[in-house]
Amino acid sequence: MDAKIVATRPFDGQRPGTSGLRKKVKVFRQPGYLENFVQAIFDTRADLEGGMLVLGGDGRYYNRQAIQVILRMAAANGVSEVLVGRGGILSTPATSCIIRKYRTQGGIILSASHNPGGPDEDFGIKFNTPNGGPAPETVTEAIYARTGEIDNYRTLEAADLDLDRLGEVKLGDTRVKIIDPVADYADLMESLFDFTAMRRLFDSGAFKMRFDAMHAVTGPYAREILENRIGATPGTVMNGEPLEDFGKGHPDPNLAHAKELVAMTKGENGLDFAAASDGDGDRNMVLGKDFFVTPSDSLAVLAANAQHAPGYKDGIAGIARSMPTSQAADRVAEALGIPCFETPTGWKFFGNLLDAGRITLCGEESFGTGSDHVREKDGLWAVLFWLNLLAARKQSVAEIVKEHWQGFGRNYYTRHDYEAVEPQAAGDLMDHLHRLLPDLPGTKFGNYQVEYADDFAYTDPIDGSRSEGQGVRVGFQGGSRIIYRLSGTGTEGATLRVYLEFFEADAARHDQETQEAMRPLILIARELAQIETRTGRTEPNVIT
Numbered sequence: 329m330d331a332k333i334v335a336t337r338p339f340d341g342q343r344p345g346t347s348g349l350r351k352k353v354k355v356f357r358q359p360g361y362l363e364n365f366v367q368a369i370f371d372t373r374a375d376l377e378g379g380m381l382v383l384g385g386d387g388r389y390y391n392r393q394a395i396q397v398i399l400r401m402a403a404a405n406g407v408s409e410v411l412v413g414r415g416g417i418l419s420t421p422a423t424s425c426i427i428r429k430y431r432t433q434g435g436i437i438l439s440a441s442h443n444p445g446g447p448d449e450d451f452g453i454k455f456n457t458p459n460g461g462p463a464p465e466t467v468t469e470a471i472y473a474r475t476g477e478i479d480n481y482r483t484l485e486a487a488d489l490d491l492d493r494l495g496e497v498k499l500g501d502t503r504v505k506i507i508d509p510v511a512d513y514a515d516l517m518e519s520l521f522d523f524t525a526m527r528r529l530f531d532s533g534a535f536k537m538r539f540d541a542m543h544a545v546t547g548p549y550a551r552e553i554l555e556n557r558i559g560a561t562p563g564t565v566m567n568g569e570p571l572e573d574f575g576k577g578h579p580d581p582n583l584a585h586a587k588e589l590v591a592m593t594k595g596e597n598g599l600d601f602a603a604a605s606d607g608d609g610d611r612n613m614v615l616g617k618d619f620f621v622t623p624s625d626s627l628a629v630l631a632a633n634a635q636h637a638p639g640y641k642d643g644i645a646g647i648a649r650s651m652p653t654s655q656a657a658d659r660v661a662e663a664l665g666i667p668c669f670e671t672p673t674g675w676k677f678f679g680n681l682l683d684a685g686r687i688t689l690c691g692e693e694s695f696g697t698g699s700d701h702v703r704e705k706d707g708l709w710a711v712l713f714w715l716n717l718l719a720a721r722k723q724s725v726a727e728i729v730k731e732h733w734q735g736f737g738r739n740y741y742t743r744h745d746y747e748a749v750e751p752q753a754a755g756d757l758m759d760h761l762h763r764l765l766p767d768l769p770g771t772k773f774g775n776y777q778v779e780y781a782d783d784f785a786y787t788d789p790i791d792g793s794r795s796e797g798q799g800v801r802v803g804f805q806g807g808s809r810i811i812y813r814l815s816g817t818g819t820e821g822a823t824l825r826v827y828l829e830f831f832e833a834d835a836a837r838h839d840q841e842t843q844e845a846m847r848p849l850i851l852i853a854r855e856l857a858q859i860e861t862r863t864g865r866t867e868p869n870v871i872t
């Protein structure tokens with residue numbers, strides 16, 4: 329088996345976004361495209377030579393081919409051992425768990441998360457550092473810089489390996505171990521949560537639950553944990569077979585894309601608990617009977633109830649939330665007397681705080697919740713945390729959340745996305761907002777008076793690194809906010825995200841329909857940014 333050096337050329341725009349490099353499969357299939365990015369990882373991460381690497385993906389189209397390419401390149405670049413999930417499967421949180429448990433020099437995850445999969449859809453690749461978390465900006469920038477100067481990559485002449493058989497094989501001098509993708513992760517979950525109490529919930533026979541894996545990566549994980557280890561009725565996990573095109577679905581657990589599941593929670597015979605996860609298993613949606621828990625509320629409720637789960641029985645050190653996430657968690661932190669950090673969008677910004685022990689829980693409005701057990705957001709973890717809570721408090725999802733609102737007030741929350749907007753128009757809209765910012769404070773829009781308006785910037789409290797241009801924030805008196813950001817994960821045109829938050833302390837007003845309660849703020853947001861005139865859109869195409 330000979331190592332060979334293949335001449336290549338740089339490709340434009342291999343800059344990783346919010347969560348790695350995401351492009352159409354067709355882009356990734358250009359000769360040398362994937363190879364360039366992978367070689368740039370090896371060139372900038374010197375300790376991978378002679379070190380260990382974890383490798384897997386969400387099972388989408390092109391996952392298996394990409395794994396073979398990366399394995400040959402890892403061998404040619406002198407990696408001593410690669411741990412690969414059987415069938416090429418590893419969820420994002422499981423990868424994080426395995427990197428940490430076996431102290432590897434990092435991991436490569438192949439996923440475009442919640443974006444659709446298939447020959448005409450999306451693919452993605454991200455590098456995680458030895459702490460198990462997404463590469464911070466310094467690392468992704470170094471990788472990106474390298475992709476711009478690269479002129480060759482290293483690979484081996486070797487046949488494809490069998491990814492479906494557990495065990496160890498040699499590829500050149502490299503040991504390739506095909507590992508069970510689920511076991512280590514399931515053990516970790518069992519160490520954090522009270523599986524016995526959850527089993528009792530299911531044994532009672534009265535508790536009805538479904539977990540929708542959306543034909544993405546979490547199927548095998550959810551079956552092992554919920555059905556095999558906890559004892560939920562077989563069939564609790566639906567759409568549990570990972571498929572290359574996710575069954576032509578959109579593996580994004582939200583009210584728009586998990587309609588079938590949402591419908592199952594409605595009415596007399598509705599499920600007591602329903603949950604879903606995304607393509608790579610790091611997102612979660614939590615539903616009760618006739619009840620949707622916003623991800624922002626979920627973070628706040630879990631923080632306020634953490635002591636019910638064995639893994640957090642001694643309390644939590646602090647909380648962090650991404651800037652657009654509602655301020656519900658801030659109120660909990662205040663009540664607990666612990667710090668609450670506001671970070672830019674993207675899980676990589678939680679890494680230093682978690683590593684330093686400053687926070688235990690963190691979350692994003694985009695259906696991401698997690699803790700210091702790994703360094704990624706973790707869909708099934710959040711679902712198990714909720715199950716633990718239901719078992720411990722012996723109340724319904726709605727009862728728990730409504731009680732929470734009574735104690736802390738309700739942060740009504742919604743996100744309006746305008747997808748595939750013409751990039752120039754989206755950029756101009758943001759420029760327009762930036763120009764408005766200095767004059768906004770003090771301005772009144774109906775009952776809403778602007779308290780502050782800025783372009784969010786963040787200085788990491790641990791390493792002092794600075795991130796600017798992280799979204800426009802308009803804060804109103806009384807705690808309401810409007811936030812505007814352009815997505816960093818889309819692959820078609822630009823996506824404008826408008827995040828809206830409205831605080832209501834009065835418990836008598838906690839039962840309003842969200843879009844209705846937020847209507848005045850929604851209209852202010854549209855007018856301020858001139859969304860219709862600048863994008864031609866009268867309504868968002870996704871509301872979550």
Ligand code: VG1
Nearest residue numbers: 346347441674675692694815816817
């Ligand atoms: C989106 C979300 C962000 C999340 C990111 C990755 O990014 O808003 O909160 O961290 O996706 O999630 P953006 O830049 O499109 O708004 V995942 O599940 O793709 O790893």
Ligand code: CO
Nearest residue numbers: 441606608610
């Ligand atoms: Co994801």
